[in-house]
Amino acid sequence: MSAVDNVCMVASEPLRERLVGAGVDMLEEVGAAQLGLRAITRAAGVSHGAPRRHFPTHRALLAAIAARGFADLIERFAQAAAGATTPREQLQVMAAEYVEFAGERPEMFTLMFRHDLLEGSGENLRSITLPLFERFAALVAAAAPTADDQRAVAIALWTNLHGIAALQANRSLRLVVPATDTRVLVAQVLALHLA
Template identity: 45%
Template sequence: EIARRAGVSHGAPRRYFATHHALLSAIARRGFEDLAARFETAVDPETPPRAQLERLAKTYVGYALECRGMFELMFRHDLLDSAQQRDGRTQLRTSTLPLFELLATLVDRCGKEPGAVRRPGAPGDSAPPPTVTAAALWAGLHGIAQLWTWGSLQLALATPPPGDEERDRLVTAVLDAHLGPVAA
């Protein structure tokens, strides 16, 4: 089907992709490149880290809702090649690392802002490391995206199909849960 849509012979993809997994991996790599480019466009380094995180989070969830099939493929490491690529590229699963590192850096910078509220772990514990908070934040954002595409959030919240306002409220709730509310 891919060959037909590309207007090439049925066997042509085999010339470039040894396996179905290699083809899916190449497609997913394009998705990561697209998402990274959207992050770069969305995040203004001159704004405070919390505002950058908010834009990044909205972009992430927006991408998931706009490019549902690609988004789902990008995080299916069980389907994608995890070996060194033939062209010398690193493992596809490491494509998420720069995006995660950006998230963790911004979480760390948020915790260092004057008046920042850092959520501790269990009572009496200090705040978790920024990477742990970033991972929990990422999981929350990914959960919003996935549950929305499955229709679960609409059912639970009795809301219509996704709109920017509802998406933004959910993103803000996840940010507040992990970073604390924005100081007034």
């Protein structure tokens, strides 16, 4: 594809998607704190005022970028869990994907959970995150049917996994346990919570 064809294809993409795509592409390089509206519009090849119709605030654009991250993570979960036959196996592969996603896309992972930054954005990220957690809790309930409080187990497991993922995202995990395979660590955490 020639450069002219590429420019024409990008220009024909809906403006909202162009802006979100430019933000996603830039995020890992500059981080959410430095991901400015002007830089995104410049990368998308539009004027600084163009986003206002789709994103009335910078926060709204950041939330749409975070929503794309959640969509990518959910897709990873679906692909990883496709071959898993039991709820425990599904939890194992999904938990491993969660930690790996954080390590591979640390700025996206961090942005996705910056509720202080994204709250009130109008993107309604809870419509994505709450069903995702409910699915996780249902898998925990199926994997640990004899637990006294399955919801408490799900919350404890998720917070433990999120802690590992956050440490992976900010590169602290390898400083504390440099030789640990994250999949083994995730399996150990699941064994502790689902015993």
